[in-house]
Amino acid sequence: MIKITPSELNMIAQYIHEISGIYLDQSKSYLFETRLGSIAEGLGCKSYLEFHAKAKKDLTKNIERQIIDAISTNETLFFRDKGPFELLQHKLLPELIDARTPSTPTLKTTLKIWSAASSTGQELYSIAIILKELLKDASRYNLKLLGTDISDNAVSQASYGKYNKFEIERGLDQRYLQRYFTLFGDSWKIKDEIRAMVNFRKLNLMLPFTALGKFDIIFCRNVAIYFTLEDRKKLFNKIADSLADDGFLVIGSTESLSGVCPRFVPKRHLRAIFYQKTN
Amino acid sequence: MKNLSILVVDDDPVVRRLLQQRLQRENYQVQVAKDGHEASELLGSRYFDVVLTDLMMPGGIGGLEVLEIAKSLYSTIEVVLITAHSSVDTAVQAMKKGATDYLEKPINFDELFLKLDKISNLKTILRSAQDLQQAMDTTENVASQTIQDLEMQTARLQACLDSVETVLLDDSLDEDIRIAKALSLLAEK
Numbered sequence: 270m271i272k273i274t275p276s277e278l279n280m281i282a283q284y285i286h287e288i289s290g291i292y293l294d295q296s297k298s299y300l301f302e303t304r305l306g307s308i309a310e311g312l313g314c315k316s317y318l319e320f321h322a323k324a325k326k327d328l329t330k331n332i333e334r335q336i337i338d339a340i341s342t343n344e345t346l347f348f349r350d351k352g353p354f355e356l357l358q359h360k361l362l363p364e365l366i367d368a369r370t371p372s373t374p375t376l377k378t379t380l381k382i383w384s385a386a387s388s389t390g391q392e393l394y395s396i397a398i399i400l401k402e403l404l405k406d407a408s409r410y411n412l413k414l415l416g417t418d419i420s421d422n423a424v425s426q427a428s429y430g431k432y433n434k435f436e437i438e439r440g441l442d443q444r445y446l447q448r449y450f451t452l453f454g455d456s457w458k459i460k461d462e463i464r465a466m467v468n469f470r471k472l473n474l475m476l477p478f479t480a481l482g483k484f485d486i487i488f489c490r491n492v493a494i495y496f497t498l499e500d501r502k503k504l505f506n507k508i509a510d511s512l513a514d515d516g517f518l519v520i521g522s523t524e525s526l527s528g529v530c531p532r533f534v535p536k537r538h539l540r541a542i543f544y545q546k547t548n
Numbered sequence: 549m550k551n552l553s554i555l556v557v558d559d560d561p562v563v564r565r566l567l568q569q570r571l572q573r574e575n576y577q578v579q580v581a582k583d584g585h586e587a588s589e590l591l592g593s594r595y596f597d598v599v600l601t602d603l604m605m606p607g608g609i610g611g612l613e614v615l616e617i618a619k620s621l622y623s624t625i626e627v628v629l630i631t632a633h634s635s636v637d638t639a640v641q642a643m644k645k646g647a648t649d650y651l652e653k654p655i656n657f658d659e660l661f662l663k664l665d666k667i668s669n670l671k672t673i674l675r676s677a678q679d680l681q682q683a684m685d686t687t688e689n690v691a692s693q694t695i696q697d698l699e700m701q702t703a704r705l706q707a708c709l710d711s712v713e714t715v716l717l718d719d720s721l722d723e724d725i726r727i728a729k730a731l732s733l734l735a736e737k
């Protein structure tokens with residue numbers, strides 16, 4: 270295995286920060302070696318200096334993609350933390366639907382929901398399942414459910430919607446499993462009726478994203494924890510710009526916005542917290 | 549005692565006895581079944597870590613059926629098939645259905661023990677991963693309650709400070725009154 274020197278460590282950490290915003294603790298050099306070693310070796314590099322130079326020169330961005338896939342933590346599960354999904358079902362969605370239902374009955378109610386670091390898709394599919402359960406006739410609504418992530422691997426697994434038994438066992442209850450998934454070899458695949466409700470695509474949250482338009486609900490959970498405070502401030506400021514004035518933001522259950530973004534105030538509902546914009 | 553419980557299923561009494569003795573000598577916990585029917589009964593009554601079963605057995609319940617029964621009862625059970633050279637293809641098919649591995653007859657015991665060691669290591673790793681996950685979930689739950697409480701409290705204090713600032717900067721009031729109002733706002737927090 271190629272050894273990483275302290276100066277290379279610094280250089281690679283900085284490079285990873287540039288391409289993804291992810292801030293890695295340099296005291297964990299083994300993490301760099303175990304996660305990047307096989308990519309570097311595969312490229313025939315003798316050192317991380319050479320690896321860095323190759324990655325920067327690669328116009329196809331192929332190496333960059335591999336690095337991001339290797340260092341990003343895609344840990345996620347269906348209905349993670351439960352609280353936010355109960356919140357969605359019993360408070361956020363009913364309130365928004367009330368507010369958004371047009372007075373002309375022929376017009377459809379539009380709802381835009383964004384899972385801003387969707388990883389392998391479990392979060393957005395959980396949201397879609399809640400919507401399906403809540404709305405008796407989903408076709409009367411114009412639903413736009415978007416999932417984005419910086420990792421190509423994660424986005425493609427999410428789009429495919431196939432999960433192994435370990436991924437399924439975590440968080441998903443039997444009732445939803447039977448109703449919304451079909452057995453596919455020794456894995457489970459999300460049914461078309463749910464798959465058709467969502468879209469996934471690649472997006473780096475460090476870059477501008479105003480082009481996505483405004484959302485009614487944004488889930489931005491367990492991604493900002495990998496960023497520096499400064500990057501977190503910028504991110505939540507941009508998220509405030511992308512959220513409708515009466516929209517809702519949900520962050521990870523161990524995250525906090527105090528000292529990060531004064532444009533949001535926390536509100537508590539049962540076991541969960543959500544944020545709204547200050548006016 | 550080793551940490552694996554093994555169910556041996558074989559219709560040949562000689563092979564059955566041999567497997568039982570050799571595995572017991574290695575300190576595994578072993579039970580035997582003389583055919584698929586007995587195996588399915590035993591599986592119904594308790595959990596085994598590993599099922600070591602002959603592929604071809606008379607009586608309607610062969611190795612593939614034992615595999616299916618075991619997997620449907622316990623998703624984490626490991627099934628190793630014992631097969632004649634001529635049915636290796638069937639064994640490979642069985643691995644697609646969730647069998648862990650297969651052994652060709654005549655049984656090479658070194659190979660068998662090696663496979664069992666691997667299964668045992670894997671189970672240990674899986675177990676500690678689950679323990680870690682469990683510990684992490686608990687920590688995360690407690691932490692999230694604390695963080696939520698702090699988050700609400702910080703917001704309340706911030707709102708209080710904002711209103712104190714507004715009062716103190718309000719030129720339309722006398723200074724004494726501003727201070728009194730500010731103090732009472734602070735007392736409410």
Ligand SMILES: C[S@@+](CC[C@H](N)C(=O)[O-])C[C@H]1O[C@@H](n2cnc3c(N)ncnc32)[C@H](O)[C@@H]1O
Binds near residue numbers: 290346387492
């Ligand atoms: C731990 S997962 C969180 C998944 C899900 N939101 C949840 O809470 O279960 C973090 C995800 O953030 C993604 N990520 C990291 N940096 C990113 C960036 N700059 N832009 C977009 N996604 C990023 C990673 O690829 C990973 O899939």
